[in-house]
Amino acid sequence: MSGVYLTRHGGPEALEWREDIPMPSPGPGEVLVKVLAAGVNNTDINTREGWYSADVTGATGEMQEGVEAGGWAGALRLPLIQGGDLCGRVVAHGPGAGAIAVGRRATCPINQPRPSPENPVGFEALGSEYDGAFAEYCVVPEGDLYDVTEAPLSDVEIAAMPCAFGTAAGLLDRVGFGPGQRVLITGASGGVGLAAVQLAAQDGVEVVGVASPAKTDIVQEAGAAQVLTREDTPPAETFHAVIDLVAGPAWAALIDALRPGGHYAVAGAIAGPMVEADLRRIYLRDITIHGCTYQSREVFAQLVKKINAGQLTPKVSRTYAMRDIRQAQKDFMAKTYAGKLVLLPPDGATS
Numbered sequence: 001m002s003g004v005y006l007t008r009h010g011g012p013e014a015l016e017w018r019e020d021i022p023m024p025s026p027g028p029g030e031v032l033v034k035v036l037a038a039g040v041n042n043t044d045i046n047t048r049e050g051w052y053s054a055d056v057t058g059a060t061g062e063m064q065e066g067v068e069a070g071g072w073a074g075a076l077r078l079p080l081i082q083g084g085d086l087c088g089r090v091v092a093h094g095p096g097a098g099a100i101a102v103g104r105r106a107t108c109p110i111n112q113p114r115p116s117p118e119n120p121v122g123f124e125a126l127g128s129e130y131d132g133a134f135a136e137y138c139v140v141p142e143g144d145l146y147d148v149t150e151a152p153l154s155d156v157e158i159a160a161m162p163c164a165f166g167t168a169a170g171l172l173d174r175v176g177f178g179p180g181q182r183v184l185i186t187g188a189s190g191g192v193g194l195a196a197v198q199l200a201a202q203d204g205v206e207v208v209g210v211a212s213p214a215k216t217d218i219v220q221e222a223g224a225a226q227v228l229t230r231e232d233t234p235p236a237e238t239f240h241a242v243i244d245l246v247a248g249p250a251w252a253a254l255i256d257a258l259r260p261g262g263h264y265a266v267a268g269a270i271a272g273p274m275v276e277a278d279l280r281r282i283y284l285r286d287i288t289i290h291g292c293t294y295q296s297r298e299v300f301a302q303l304v305k306k307i308n309a310g311q312l313t314p315k316v317s318r319t320y321a322m323r324d325i326r327q328a329q330k331d332f333m334a335k336t337y338a339g340k341l342v343l344l345p346p347d348g349a350t351s
Contacts, residue, residue, distance in 0.1 A: 001019075003134055003135025004016065004325050006078065006082050009049060009067045024138065025094075030094040030097060032094075039164070040341040043125070044127065047070065047071055057274050059271050060333075061333050071129070083343075085133065085159050085161075086108055086138065105155070106140075110166060112124060112141075153307065164314065169199060177241050183200050185208070185209050186243070190335075191339055199312075200223070207223055207225055210227070234256075237257070247273060255277045263287075266289075266292065316342055319342045
């Protein structure tokens with residue numbers, strides 16, 4: 001089959017288009033899925049660069065040579081097929097599988113908890129710990145799949161949702177927001193940020209986003225009541241919650257923006273993972289900090305219900321042929337487009 005191999009940690013040249021990749025075979029409890037579309041995410045680029053290594057301290061896109069253990073959970077098996085945002089069609093079952101019938105359209109969370117006695121908070125991510133959606137076919141544990149055949153959305157739109165809306169739903173679930181509260185969302189014009197704006201606004205939360213002036217209208221269309229620029233300092237002690245996807249030098253101001261008893265939830269650090277703040281501003285005001293790697297099965301299942309009911313609409317700015325992944329990631333890193341970019345396998349059309 002055709003697909004993209006990650007051959008090592010490094011720049012875009014570490015991605016290799018191949019047409020001789022062995023076809024995967026589903027094992028016990030697994031399903032073979034034909035990939036219909038696959039979204040592009042920060043985590044793909046972070047993994048390629050080895051950014052998750054503790055040796056890397058800069059922002060996403062600041063390459064560091066010689067990284068070895070650069071995956072979510074340490075060293076990766078290479079070559080690896082990345083791609084955590086999947087829309088696919090079930091084509092075969094492994095032994096013991098069959099709950100989702102052949103021919104049904106399906107998606108899955110980008111990562112799932114896989115606790116063990118050695119690591120009670122362990123997890124596995126599609127396209128990281130096992131091969132993902134940047135190929136014509138992939139194998140997925142059936143328990144991770146959700147049927148989205150009836151969703152009134154295209155394959156491209158479905159592929160734009162698992163990471164963006166799943167991560168956003170997990171972040172919002174952790175902070176425990178409610179109607180009438182105010183939430184500040186950084187990186188609000190990106191995939192996860194726009195999803196968080198849409199989900200929070202639908203639930204009656206007053207949303208203030210942070211984005212570039214050129215993308216203000218897009219963030220407001222998603223439901224934000226106000227949009228701050230990246231240079232603005234958020235008003236102090238104003239927000240019940242902060243959803244952060246950026247971190248970096250502005251981190252202390254985000255903590256200060258929280259009301260006493262407020263909640264800060266983070267699932268990204270594209271401006272840099274090393275942050276500094278006055279610890280007294282955290283403990284004296286009873287601020288709760290949430291690190292959000294994955295969402296619970298219950299949260300993702302509720303999200304799928306909304307997807308199937310047509311209650312959510314992702315913003316997809318462009319699609320690419322899967323073999324053009326290097327250009328797609330270049331455009332993604334340049335922040336040229338708002339929302340999501342999506343890759344299509346060889347038999348898909350591009351626009």
